[in-house]
Amino acid sequence: MPGNSFGHSFRITTWGESHGKALGVVVDGVPAGLTLSEADVQKDLDRRRPGQSEVSTPRSESDSVEILSGVLDGVTTGMPVSMLVWNKNAKSSAYDYIKDIPRPGHADQSYSERYGIRDHRGGGRSSGRETIGRVAGGAVARKLLSMAGIEVFAHVIELGGVKARSLSFDEIRSNVDSNVVRCADPGAAEKMLEQVNAARLEGDSIGGVVEIIATGVPAGLGEPVFGKLDADIAGAMMGIGAVKGVEIGAGFECSGMKGSQMNDPYVLDDGQVTPATNHAGGITGGISTGMPVICRIAVKPTPSISKTQQSVDTASMKEIDVEIHGRHDPTIPPRMVPVAESMMALVLVDHMIGSGLIGPASLLK
Template sequence: MPGNIFGHSFRITTWGESHGKAVGVVIDGVPAGLELSDTDIQKELDRRRPGQSEVSTPRSESDTVEILSGVFEGMTTGCPISMLVWNRNANPGAYDYLRDIPRPGHADLFYQKKYGIRDHRGGGRSSGRETIGRVAAGAVAKKLLSHYGIEVFAHVTELGGVKAGNVTFTDIRENVEKNPVRCADLQAAERMLEQVRRARGEGDSIGGIVEIIATGVPAGIGEPVFGKLDADIAAALMSIGAVKGVEIGAGFECARMKGSQMNDAFVMEDGHPVPETNNAGGIIGGLSTGLPLICRIAVKPTPSISKVQRSVSLAGMRETDIEVRGRHDPTIPPRMVPVAESMVALVLADQMIRGGRINPESFLK
């Protein structure tokens, strides 16, 4: 199965299935001499861990990371970093009734059509649990980027039709982890939570929008024309399951604007020309502008719902009803926050190395 590798100079390979023995990631391209510990990885994995609140699946997993290689005496060695997380609370038998019935909204049927075989246990490779490897790798990318003053953070701006009001970067940094829906507008967060409770009570689910911001990115990051920064970010975010749309800066709103409204005029600041506004979302011509990178993703409702849906029995090749049982998130965006941050961080780390902005020898003492 190709397609499990992401990146160029900073490259990751994720592996494992939702109800298999373990999941993990191998990272290649991390410079030697970077201080790295289990704690750096664990704090990010804890943010995406299931069972933390009423807006996530009740599956109970500690998601404790084990670094198997590439780190010695607290320092990266320049060799591949391999990390593993055991599936401690897997329950594969709970999915036996789905062996021959593909779930609507899931990739079950299409894995079967492509490979002639599929892991029906919770979606196997197509499960959201695959993102553990992304978040573990993203933690390394974030640690690397922090040495260059780059920070990546995200927040939920819409959930179940409830939209957050205007918030500042400070609001996002201070408020997101204070509520289970990870919304920086605390009043909107309460209304979002009510929508989650309502959907769960109805046996349904809701979707929403997550905004990702990167600050401190220097101007000129990107590799035109087919390695554009925004192209890589779009590919990275669209590779996350449940993401159905990506926009950068003004995004789709730019289709309703005039050029005089959309263009970011230039002004002088501290003796240097800079864009006065940021409709471009920090990227023009595939290159970073030096302003904050701003992008948003549309996340669909969780496809696993307890409402009765129509499907087919592949064993009897007949139509049938299906009611998905098990432990599922009533909404995905809150747990998507650390995953989306990780994918943007991975792109930035890769682009910084490819563009010569990170010296592989800079961490060696």
């Protein structure tokens, strides 16, 4: 089962390794007639790009995208859109000392078990750089969604134990990019940053929670039993490296609620049957309700830490102590914001196109 494609009606196929020549994506199923330029994609890649602040790895990459196909005179033709980014600042020799030592918390050992061979250079394909293809494909998805009135945005709501207060959608949109931890609550953001800096000084790392919101999602999106919208979102989010939990709406809180608390009553709003509350997070029975889709993901602390850890040298088959140096982020959630937005956008556009709600007819008039 090839494992590098995502989506049914709008499908991305990503490729590339952290220290290979390049990374990229082929986007298939893009309707003809969409205005698309490299700047549209670069904007999202720039939010994902490393080296932007003290909370991310110092590896410096411009990550300039090239569109190689599928666009003629600035408009998509319906043909696959192939995009790539060249790797420029890879320092592979920095990883030689761990060639035979699986790093705790990383995919090193599971890749060795799966493939027999492992690209140890910067984590190979299991590196966070793999998400370049997702974000580039997600940028095309987001542009299509925006034409249908759907907006996707995410923010960090918890980092190193510090929680953001409850925020309005407007506050989130306005504030999220105003600080390096991408928390829309400025007070919490400050404390989060302290946690990041403290962890880095200790040679340690911290985890957090990211919330992803989609507004403008029409009611009636999702399949009945196995292509449920929430199932697809859960699969998409858990498939991002470092994510260990996903919840929709009330999420894990629902386990302690009663039916009378959890159920969203229906009211008439402007002649439409509408839920009065949104504990469901915009999805019931796997199908969208017309309310905002709300999802939260638990992100583990960066596995690369310079504190001493125990591992095994698989060449000599001896237990050893290891300190991970290389260049890495002390915390992942801030950089996961654009990636999680991309995955949400990819799920939504797949269902929108599959349902005929986005298509050439809507673009070419």
